[in-house]
Amino acid sequence: VFNFAAGPATLPENVLLKAQSELYNWRGSGMSVMEMSHRGKDFRSIIEKAEADLRALLDVPEDYAVLFLQGGATTQFASVPLNLCQPDDTVDYLVTGSWGDKAFKEAKKYCKPKVVWNGKSENYVRVPSFDGLELSPNAKYLHICANETIYGVEFKNYPVPGNPNGILVADMSSNFCSKPVDVTKFGLIYAGAQKNVGPSGVCIVIVRKDLIGNTQEITPVMLDYKIHADNNSLYNTPPCYGIYMCGLVFEDLLEQGGLKEVEKKNEKKAGVLYNAIDESKGFYRCPVEKSVRSLMNVPFTLEKSELEAEFLKEAEKEKMVQLKGHRSVGGMRASIYNAMPLAGVEKLVSFMKDFQAKHA
Numbered sequence: 372v373f374n375f376a377a378g379p380a381t382l383p384e385n386v387l388l389k390a391q392s393e394l395y396n397w398r399g400s401g402m403s404v405m406e407m408s409h410r411g412k413d414f415r416s417i418i419e420k421a422e423a424d425l426r427a428l429l430d431v432p433e434d435y436a437v438l439f440l441q442g443g444a445t446t447q448f449a450s451v452p453l454n455l456c457q458p459d460d461t462v463d464y465l466v467t468g469s470w471g472d473k474a475f476k477e478a479k480k481y482c483k484p485k486v487v488w489n490g491k492s493e494n495y496v497r498v499p500s501f502d503g504l505e506l507s508p509n510a511k512y513l514h515i516c517a518n519e520t521i522y523g524v525e526f527k528n529y530p531v532p533g534n535p536n537g538i539l540v541a542d543m544s545s546n547f548c549s550k551p552v553d554v555t556k557f558g559l560i561y562a563g564a565q566k567n568v569g570p571s572g573v574c575i576v577i578v579r580k581d582l583i584g585n586t587q588e589i590t591p592v593m594l595d596y597k598i599h600a601d602n603n604s605l606y607n608t609p610p611c612y613g614i615y616m617c618g619l620v621f622e623d624l625l626e627q628g629g630l631k632e633v634e635k636k637n638e639k640k641a642g643v644l645y646n647a648i649d650e651s652k653g654f655y656r657c658p659v660e661k662s663v664r665s666l667m668n669v670p671f672t673l674e675k676s677e678l679e680a681e682f683l684k685e686a687e688k689e690k691m692v693q694l695k696g697h698r699s700v701g702g703m704r705a706s707i708y709n710a711m712p713l714a715g716v717e718k719l720v721s722f723m724k725d726f727q728a729k730h731a
């Protein structure tokens with residue numbers, strides 16, 4: 372089966388086989404990773420290696436902390452303002468899709484966020500030109516969603532905050548580790564694991580250390596970056612098995628040659644699919660502006676929308692599943708994360724061509 376789900380999503384087969392081979396007995400310990408104490412030396416070695424490999428992959432500088440947390444990216448919508456500003460502080464949100472909008476709405480409970488641009492009226496098909504943006508000169512941070520999973524809009528370069536002392540914050544849930552990123556351009560990056568790097572239940576935060584330790588008074592202990600950083604993500608029981616799986620994925624990405632190589636593969640896959648859409652003479656259509664089309668999530672509609680149900684049914688018969696677009700936009704969406712092989716995209720494209728020939 373080729374699984375085009377937006378997340379939880381397909382994981383590399385070799386990683387799953389490796390996990391299977393050590394499911395009952397992790398490296399001679401006689402225990403499954405699920406059964407280990409998070410304070411024992413075995414699990415410590417697992418989380419330390421996961422962190423070291425992620426640092427190597429993204430070239431994370433020493434002055435940034437890497438945290439393995441719970442609560443998904445959604446919890447970060449609150450954690451970010453609670454840790455980075457006080458109730459009266461201004462912060463900027465650039466909204467290029469519904470995840471950015473959700474982040475903004477959550478921030479309203481904890482500070483004074485301002486939407487500096489909102490793509491909603493155009494159905495979220497683009498990213499604005501950074502030149503014309505009216506950014507707040509005093510904003511503590513500027514928040515973006517680096518890849519809007521539902522609409523398939525991806526930043527290819529990044530805006531600079533209006534405040535020279537402000538920082539850029541990015542939700543990278545759906546393009547994390549899909550390409551190299553200059554971490555130093557950001558004060559904070561967060562990402563739910565369940566798209567490119569592991570099972571759901573782990574959320575990774577990469578945050579500049581000097582930004583830690585200024586939480587609002589009401590911040591729950593579980594949302595306080597300082598608590599997690601001081602305890603190396605082991606303040607309470609972490610999602611041990613999920614962290615272990617992320618570690619196996621990081622190892623695999625390094626073995627593939629690192630994120631430059633991974634990006635090349637992702638560009639190739641996305642290119643094959645977008646070309647097929649663009650060359651279909653309007654039978655298929657991707658509404659997103661070409662310059663910001665996502666390498667990870669490819670939304671498309673059928674000119675004859677009445678054929679959508681049949682498209683999905685036929686695709687499923689051919690063992691291509693989860694191609695239905697998000698309920699808020701309809702149409703189709705092919706999520707082609709790191710673990711989707713080129714063969715999966717080629718099979719989809721070949722199916723799309725056959726379907727068009729049958730129905731054009």
Ligand code: PLP
Pocket residue numbers: 378442443444445446470516518519520521542543544545563
């Ligand atoms: N941000 C983005 C870009 C997402 O795609 C998602 C989920 O799919 C979320 C946030 C929410 O993540 P979670 O379900 O882990 O809270």
